[in-house]
Amino acid sequence: METIIAQITENEEQNQKIYEQASDILKRGGLVAFPTETVYGLGADALDEEASAKIYAAKGRPSDNPLIVHIADTKALEELSCDVTAQAKLLAEKFWPGPLTMILKKSDCVPKSITGGLGTVAIRMPSHPVAAQLIRTSGVYIAAPSANISGKPSPTRGEHVIHDMKGRIDMIIVDDTVDIGVESTIVDLSEDVPTILRPGYITKEMLSEVLGEVRIDPAIMGSVKPGVVPKAPGMKYKHYAPDADLAIVEGDIDKVVDKINALTKEKEALGYRVGIMATQETKDRYESGVIKVVGSRKDEATVAHNLYAALREFDKQQVAYIYSEGFSENQVGQAVMNRLIKAAGHTIINV
Numbered sequence: 001m002e003t004i005i006a007q008i009t010e011n012e013e014q015n016q017k018i019y020e021q022a023s024d025i026l027k028r029g030g031l032v033a034f035p036t037e038t039v040y041g042l043g044a045d046a047l048d049e050e051a052s053a054k055i056y057a058a059k060g061r062p063s064d065n066p067l068i069v070h071i072a073d074t075k076a077l078e079e080l081s082c083d084v085t086a087q088a089k090l091l092a093e094k095f096w097p098g099p100l101t102m103i104l105k106k107s108d109c110v111p112k113s114i115t116g117g118l119g120t121v122a123i124r125m126p127s128h129p130v131a132a133q134l135i136r137t138s139g140v141y142i143a144a145p146s147a148n149i150s151g152k153p154s155p156t157r158g159e160h161v162i163h164d165m166k167g168r169i170d171m172i173i174v175d176d177t178v179d180i181g182v183e184s185t186i187v188d189l190s191e192d193v194p195t196i197l198r199p200g201y202i203t204k205e206m207l208s209e210v211l212g213e214v215r216i217d218p219a220i221m222g223s224v225k226p227g228v229v230p231k232a233p234g235m236k237y238k239h240y241a242p243d244a245d246l247a248i249v250e251g252d253i254d255k256v257v258d259k260i261n262a263l264t265k266e267k268e269a270l271g272y273r274v275g276i277m278a279t280q281e282t283k284d285r286y287e288s289g290v291i292k293v294v295g296s297r298k299d300e301a302t303v304a305h306n307l308y309a310a311l312r313e314f315d316k317q318q319v320a321y322i323y324s325e326g327f328s329e330n331q332v333g334q335a336v337m338n339r340l341i342k343a344a345g346h347t348i349i350n351v
């Protein structure tokens with residue numbers, strides 16, 4: 001399949017043509033990748049079962065892993081959900097448009113093929129101007145998971161989407177202003193107590209200020225035990241993983257640096273290339289290996305922004321092992337650690 005690659009520029013007339021072309025593709029049941037403030041999404045008309053089936057095929061995504069429906073107007077809530085709770089309205093007012101996904105009871109118009117057979121639907125209103133404009137111009141609700149091959153790190157740059165999706169989808173809209181770098185916070189409002197199913201830029205504290213009691217699903221940090229059905233079906237799959245074998249080294253930062261230096265030398269002595277996920281504060285203390293600065297330890301948002309690109313760059317450089325420093329689980333740090341732990345397949349070395 002020929003994939004149209006269109007770059008958003010400052011030429012508004014040309015941009016409008018891009019939105020119109022993409023809208024035609026969506027309305028005809030095709031696939032368009034587009035930037036959002038969290039990561040790039042791979043979109044199709046959410047209410048068209050055949051179109052959304054193509055998303056699963058293009059990504060190699062298991063069919064029981066539901067999709068998030070992207071909207072541009074809160075009115076869409078009433079159409080997509082038969083039970084828009086008072087809590088949902090409060091959160092929409094406070095955090096939309098923005099990096100928050102709400103799980104609500106679905107209405108009949110939402111096909112079960114996009115909810116993984118569940119009676120609930122995931123809904124988000126993105127703030128990225130390109131995403132918002134695409135939803136408005138097309139007039140469709142856009143079902144969109146991250147625009148990567150299933151299991152790989154999510155795309156935060158156009159080049160990542162082109163690498164994974166060129167030849168598999170109809171169009172890629174490129175605008176490298178993806179800011180946050182990790183996927184939206186998911187909060188389940190379909191049961192009694194609001195529960196965070198996936199951490200993101202909107203933290204538990206921010207949600208609690210509006211809602212009062214908020215729980216965190218235990219599957220977020222631990223591994224999902226066999227036989228236990230996680231609430232967000234996506235959580236049971238391997239995710240975000242680079243080709244290399246990734247391990248997180250946690251503990252006092254001086255000991256972490258020493259341990260990573262020792263592990264790196266050990267693997268290099270055996271002839272392997274080794275990647276080190278370092279930070280501004282530690283980068284000069286690593287003695288060998290392919291060293292990438294992912295951000296600053298003082299600001300986890302910088303790490304969130306660069307995390308997936310760093311993992312993909314290690315793949316490009318064909319390292320066999322990656323060692324990453326662990327990060328504090330404050331604020332967006334929890335989202336960073338949630339993604340890193342999954343990418344590492346739960347390999348954590350404590351020092």
Ligand code: AMP
Pocket residue numbers: 065066067068103115118120121122144145146183186197198231232233234235
């Ligand atoms: P992605 O689109 O790649 O960001 O993944 C979407 C995430 O949302 C996956 O982890 C899904 O399991 C989760 N999700 C989507 N819809 C629902 C739902 N109705 N109930 C629970 N989790 C959901």
Ligand code: MG
Pocket residue numbers: 145146154
């Ligand atoms: Mg994803």
